[in-house]
Amino acid sequence: MLDLKFVRDNVDRVAQMLRDRQMPLDMQPFVELDGKRRNILREVEELKHQRNQASEEIARLKREKKDAGALIEKMRQVSQRIKDLDQELGAIEEQFRQFLMLIPNMPHPSVPVGADESANPVVKTWGQAPAFDFEPKPHWDIGEQLGILDFERAAKITGARFALYWGAGAALERALISFMLDVHTTRHGYTEVLPPFMVNRTAMTGTGQLPKFEEDLFKLEGWDYFLVPTAEVPVTNIHMGEVLEEDDLPRYYTAYTPCFRSEAGSYGKDTRGLIRQHQFNKVELVKFVQPETSYDELESLLQNAETILQELGLHYRVVTLCTGDLGFSSAKTYDIEVWLPGQNTYREISSCSNFEDFQARRANIRFRRKGKKKTELVHTLNGSGLAVGRTLVAILENYQQADGSVIVPQALRPYMRGMETIGPRN
RNA sequence: GGAGAGAUGGCCGAGUCGGCUGAAGGCGCUCGCCUGCUAAGCGAGUGUACUCCGAAAGGGGUACCGAGGGUUCGAAUCCCUCUCUCUCCGCCA
Numbered sequence: 255m256l257d258l259k260f261v262r263d264n265v266d267r268v269a270q271m272l273r274d275r276q277m278p279l280d281m282q283p284f285v286e287l288d289g290k291r292r293n294i295l296r297e298v299e300e301l302k303h304q305r306n307q308a309s310e311e312i313a314r315l316k317r318e319k320k321d322a323g324a325l326i327e328k329m330r331q332v333s334q335r336i337k338d339l340d341q342e343l344g345a346i347e348e349q350f351r352q353f354l355m356l357i358p359n360m361p362h363p364s365v366p367v368g369a370d371e372s373a374n375p376v377v378k379t380w381g382q383a384p385a386f387d388f389e390p391k392p393h394w395d396i397g398e399q400l401g402i403l404d405f406e407r408a409a410k411i412t413g414a415r416f417a418l419y420w421g422a423g424a425a426l427e428r429a430l431i432s433f434m435l436d437v438h439t440t441r442h443g444y445t446e447v448l449p450p451f452m453v454n455r456t457a458m459t460g461t462g463q464l465p466k467f468e469e470d471l472f473k474l475e476g477w478d479y480f481l482v483p484t485a486e487v488p489v490t491n492i493h494m495g496e497v498l499e500e501d502d503l504p505r506y507y508t509a510y511t512p513c514f515r516s517e518a519g520s521y522g523k524d525t526r527g528l529i530r531q532h533q534f535n536k537v538e539l540v541k542f543v544q545p546e547t548s549y550d551e552l553e554s555l556l557q558n559a560e561t562i563l564q565e566l567g568l569h570y571r572v573v574t575l576c577t578g579d580l581g582f583s584s585a586k587t588y589d590i591e592v593w594l595p596g597q598n599t600y601r602e603i604s605s606c607s608n609f610e611d612f613q614a615r616r617a618n619i620r621f622r623r624k625g626k627k628k629t630e631l632v633h634t635l636n637g638s639g640l641a642v643g644r645t646l647v648a649i650l651e652n653y654q655q656a657d658g659s660v661i662v663p664q665a666l667r668p669y670m671r672g673m674e675t676i677g678p679r680n
Numbered sequence: 681g682g683a684g685a686g687a688u689g690g691c692c693g694a695g696u697c698g699g700c701u702g703a704a705g706g707c708g709c710u711c712g713c714c715u716g717c718u719a720a721g722c723g724a725g726u727g728u729a730c731u732c733c734g735a736a737a738g739g740g741g742u743a744c745c746g747a748g749g750g751u752u753c754g755a756a757u758c759c760c761u762c763u764c765u766c767u768c769c770g771c772c773a
Contacts, residue, residue, distance in 0.1 A: 258730095295731060299742045306742090309754045313699040322753080329753035497690085629728085 255616045256357055262288060271360055274367050274577035279357070287350050294346065298339040305332055355465055359612040361577050362549070362586040368576030374589070375576075380560065381569035383593050384652055392596035393650040394527035397423060399658050400678055403528070414525075415517065415532045417643075422676045426649070426662070427535060429669035430642050431510050434537040434562055438639055442558045444508035444539060449488035451511055452479040457491040460617030462583035462609075472514045472532075481514035485538035486636045491617055493542060497629050498621040504543040504551060508639065511536065528643045529601065535642035541635040542619065545611065548633035549586075552608040556588050559604045559639045565665045568648050569593040571600055585610045588637075592644065596651035603644045606637030 261268055265281050272279045308329050315322040366375060397403025402423025408416040419427055438444040455478050458464040463471060463483060472481040482488055489509050498505070513536050524530035539558055543551045556572065563570050575587040584607040591600035611631035614620070620629040653661040659677040662670055 292731075295742085299731070302742060305753075309699065312753060316699080326753045331753095333753065 255354055255612060256360065257611075257615065258354065261354070261357065268357065268360075271577075272357070274361065275358055275580065276369060276578045277358070284350075284353055287346055287353065291343065291346050291350060294339055294343045298336060298343060301332055301336050301339070305329060305336065308332075352465070355459070355616075358580075358582045359585050359609065361580055361584075362608070362610075364574075365580060365586050366574065366576045367578075369578040371575075371579045373576040374573040374579055377572050377574055377588070379569075379571040380564065381567070381593075383569050383595060386595065386654075388656045390595040390651060390654060392527060393594075393647045396596070396650045396654050396658065396660065397528075400660065400676055402426070402676065405527075413532075415530065417528055417531060422670075422673065423646075425670055425673075426666070426676070427642060427646055429666045430645050431535060431537060432669050433565075433666055434639055434642070435508060435510060437562060437565065438508040438537070438539060438558060441561070442506070442508075442539075444506040444558075447489060447492070447507050447509045449482075449485060449492070449509055449511065451482050451488075453482055453487050453491065454479055457487055457494065457617075460491050460494055461487050461613050462616065463487060466582060469518045470516050472516055482511055483515050484513050484636075484638075485509040485511040485536060486540060489538060489540040490613055490619075490634055490636065493619045493632075494617040496619060498542065498619070498632065500544070500621060500624045503621055503632065504541055504547065507540045509538050509540070510642075511538070528647050531643060534644075537639050537642060539606075539637045539639040542621075542632045543635065544621070545630065545633050548608050548610060548635060551633075551635055552586065552588070552606060555635055555637045556590070556606045559590055559606055559637050562640050562645070563590065563592060563603070566645070566649065566663045568645075568652055570603070581605075581607065583607075583609050583612050585612065590640075592648045594648060594651050596654070601644060601647075602641075603648065604638040604640045607635060609634045609636075 256268070261284065265285060269279075269281045272281075308325055312322045312325055312329075315325070366373065368374065394403065394405065398405070400423070402420050404418040404420055405416075408418040411418070435446055439446050452474065455464060458471070458480055463480075471483055474480070488511070489507050492507070493505075512533055514533050517530060517532060520530060528534070539555055541551050541555060560570070560572070570590055570592045573589050573591060575581075575584075575589060580587055587605055587607040589602050590604040590606070592603040593599075594601050610633050613634045614631040619632050619634065621632050622629050649663060649666075650660055653663065655661065655675075657677075659675045661675050662673050667673060
């Protein structure tokens with residue numbers, strides 16, 4: 255959520271931002287509601303002031319055993335008027351709040367204006383695509399031939415867009431989770447957390463998934479709980495409503511969770527393989543930082559995520575999302591795209607974002623500078639470190655061999671009981 | 681699932697028959713005084729949001745005692761609903 259005062263003072267900038275994001279929205283209703291709200295507020299507060307004074311007067315009269323009947327009668331009418339105005343005000347504020355909740359974050363000035371992902375500039379590239387003296391296969395062929403990925407049975411058990419891992423495949427997924435968590439905790443200074451995998455509506459609203467994107471979420475029947483679409487939600491909301499001390503910042507958390515997404519509107523996209531699932535595993539990085547440091551923190555967050563790919567020897571590139579591709583809550587986002595030779599393309603494997611105070615305002619996460627009484631909103635950031643399923647995909651495709659086996663990257667072998675290759679018998 | 685108890689300011693904790701309680705008291709914290717250091721002591725201050733006035737410093741007003749509704753001229757105090765926490769019983773990985 256943007257700051258109310260900021261929107262009020264910068265209606266034109268906000269409107270321009272909405273056009274840059276390819277979601278033009280008429281700001282006129284906001285301006286009108288704001289004026290109406292302030293007029294009513296002024297009147298109702300004036301009446302309440304009268305009422306408070308009269309109440310004291312009535313109390314005094316009663317104490318002195320004098321008659322307060324006339325005043326009480328008069329106040330009865332004032333109270334009725336207050337009740338009416340309060341009701342009107344409540345309705346306006348509800349509309350107002352809803353409008354404000356639908357406005358996305360202001361992009362950072364360094365974010366390029368562009369219509370869609372084709373306008374995302376590549377900011378760096380690491381490593382090289384491996385050379386093959388045979389036609390590299392897509393991971394679904396590799397995985398099924400090795401007997402480690404089973405989409406048919408997953409479809410039988412649940413439905414489309416689910417996967418069943420067998421043997422070395424399951425072990426590899428688990429190894430990746432442990433490896434990522436270990437790197438981030440021991441080398442990058444993150445604290446590991448294991449949050450609930452279901453969250454309530456307040457938490458979803460705090461990070462910006464609600465109210466706008468409910469159709470992307472899985473909701474429990476009979477409960478106002480949702481399956482987490484990313485660990486960002488439970489982990490960022492850890493400090494919902496809190497005031498942190500300056501000494502507590504920055505705070506770095508890393509969490510493994512499964513992620514559940516309805517993928518509404520993606521029918522026919524990425525129907526094969528592990529790329530787009532209703533359930534996938536992810537290790538997430540979340541930071542709470544002081545405002546003046548948040549763009550440096552974004553750079554180091556990106557590096558933390560990149561480290562995993564580097565350790566695994568996977569070729570990737572980094573792009574900056576342009577205004578038209580930027581997420582609702584984000585002020586700036588880098589996507590890391592890993593090379594997938596089996597599909598001859600780069601695919602997003604991590605998304606690292608600075609939300610500035612957008613989420614902190616919604617979730618009411620503040621901090622206090624030493625010696626100051628005034629609290630300020632923290633800045634929140636998060637990034638995938640990494641999407642585990644897609645990392646497994648990248649390993650299968652990049653480390654495949656002519657005979658259909660797959661080499662286990664050096665860094666993962668300690669987590670795989672020393673296994674060096676995954677062959678048909680594993 | 682059954683029975684009961686509770687939710688007040690950064691923390692602890694008081695709020696009697698509804699009125700002068702933004703909220704006693706204590707702790708903590710900040711500033712000043714005092715003290716050769718430390719401890720103690722003395723004085724003052726110490727929430728948030730919105731809104732109005734002001735160039736600003738600052739000042740006025742309104743709201744907030746788990747959340748939402750109700751009764752009333754007036755509610756932290758009475759009534760209803762919900763949420764959460766705790767205790768006991770049952771069940772359970």
